[in-house]
Amino acid sequence: MARLNTRDEILAAAARQFANVGYKGASxxxxxxxxxxxxxxLLYHFAGKDAILAALVEPPARELAALDERLSAMSAGQARDAAIEGFVDLVLAYRREIALIYHDLPHLFHQPAFADVKPLTDRLVAALARGTDPSAQLAAKVVLAGTAAVVLDPECATDPDLRATLIGVARRALNTS
Amino acid sequence: MARLNTRDEILAAAARQFANVGYKGASxxxxxxxxxxxxxxLLYHFAGKDAILAALVEPPARELAALDERLSAMSAGQARDAAIEGFVDLVLAYRREIALIYHDLPHLFHQPAFADVKPLTDRLVAALARGTDPSAQLAAKVVLAGTAAVVLDPECATDPDLRATLIGVARRALNTS
DNA sequence: GTCTATAGGATGATAGAC
DNA sequence: GTCTATCATCCTATAGAC
Structure with a gap:
């Protein structure tokens, strides 16, 4: 663990705390x-607790937006597979932050940090569901929430084939054709 | 909505609040x-905030224990299907309470209300995974967390075929054979 | 059983010295 | 940039009247 500057150390500690006890539970x-x-x-480097949350969510939110842009250029069939792999990679790269989005966003949607993220998650659902069919959308939401939750499980975190396993589960769950 | 006694009204209001803003977020x-x-x-009827949580979690925890007992008398093959249907029915009957278990339990495992629940959820994972294979257990955890999360989504709550859809997603996700 | 009033503590945030 | 000291607010919980 390389020595970082204070600001980044704060972000890392906050990410761990938020993941352990939730945003509200962390002081x-x-x-x-x-x-x-x-x-x-802490409050010299960030305007407030909510600013720490916003700084934490921003990088994965940017990548989520980038994924969304890539998907919008594809056909529905291509977009599903790309959405699955893209989301899994996103979750693996930002486990705690994505868990925060899928875990605390429902409770904190009023927070400005999450205002931009909500529509992106909706479009990801549509990509995974290949449209607006309610059953397919529900399957997509199960996959997204389940995947985001499971990567914080300490027993799962050590799986050497985690990426392939997660993609496999998602493909099977979404294979409604 | 029939008029209930104060104790039950407190439980109903607490369930809504906990579902909306989380256990820690609700005052x-x-x-x-x-x-x-x-x-x-409130504190005349319950010893404290944690006692409200415990009273809320107790009924679904009892049914989860009953499901676990039923499953233990089956073969692994039978147990999976029964576990899927049993869990989906449990989630539909106690949406907010189950969401509390799968949402806040990771942050509150020290709470006595959740001490008994954790081993039950582990055994449900084993039943869904038909054993201890890491990939199968991961799939089971995705299904459990995803199912528990999705039934609180207001757009999904109105699905007339919610039960069949949830069972279908779970069966596909877990079909590793 | 329900209330008002308040204790006692934790929380997010600020002021000002260094 | 980092600190100590402090503030105002919110929280859970208790005391005691009715």
Whole structure:
């Protein structure tokens, strides 16, 4: 673990805390203790607790937007497979942050940090469902929420073939044709 | 909506609040306002906020234990199908409470209310996975977390064939043979 | 059983020294 | 940039009247 600057250490500690006890359950005090600084230092680097959340969600949100753009140029058939692989890669690269989106977004949709993310998740559902069929959309939502949740499970995190396994589950669950 | 006694109204209001903003995000004040009583009345009927949670989780936990007992008398092949249908029925009967278990349990496993539930969920995973194969267990966890999450989605809640759709998704996702 | 009032503590955030 | 000290607010929970 390379030595980072304070700002990045705060983000890393906050990500762990939010993943462990949820956004509401994590306190600035606990994050500061984990970083080894004071609450005041946290609030020097970020305008507030919600700003930490926003900074944490921003990178995966950008990649989600990039994925959405790539998918929009494809046919429905191509888009599904690309959406599955793209989402799994996104989840693996940003486990805690994506879990935050799929876990705390329903409780925090009023937060500006999540305002842009919601429509992106809706379009990802449509890509996975290949349209607006309610049953297919439901299957897509099961896959998204389930995948986002499972990668935080400590027993699953060690699976060497995690990526292939997740893609396999998603393909099977969505294979309604 | 039939008029219930205060205790049951508190439980109903707490279930809605917990589902909307999470256990940590919900305050006794907000629950009391929704019920139309004071915080003190809440704490007359329940020893504390955690006791409300425990009372809410207890009924589905009992049914989960009953399902576990039924499954233990079956062969692995029978148990999977029964586990799928049993879990879906459980989720549909106790949407908010099950969501609480699969949503907040990871953050609240220290709570006594959840101590008994954790091993039951592990055994349900084993039943769905037909054993201890890591990939199959992962698929089972995706199905459980995804199913529990999706039934709180307002767009999915109105699906007339919700039960059949959920069972279909689970069967496909778990069909690794 | 339900209330008002309040205790006691944690929380997010600010002020000002260094 | 980081700190200590502090503020105002919110929270859970209790005390005691009715």
């Amino acid at each position: 600035l005090h606990d994050i500061a203790v984990e970083v080894g600084c004071s609450k005041a230092t | 006794l004040h907000d629950i009391a306002v929704e019920v139309g009583c004071s915080k003190a009345t």
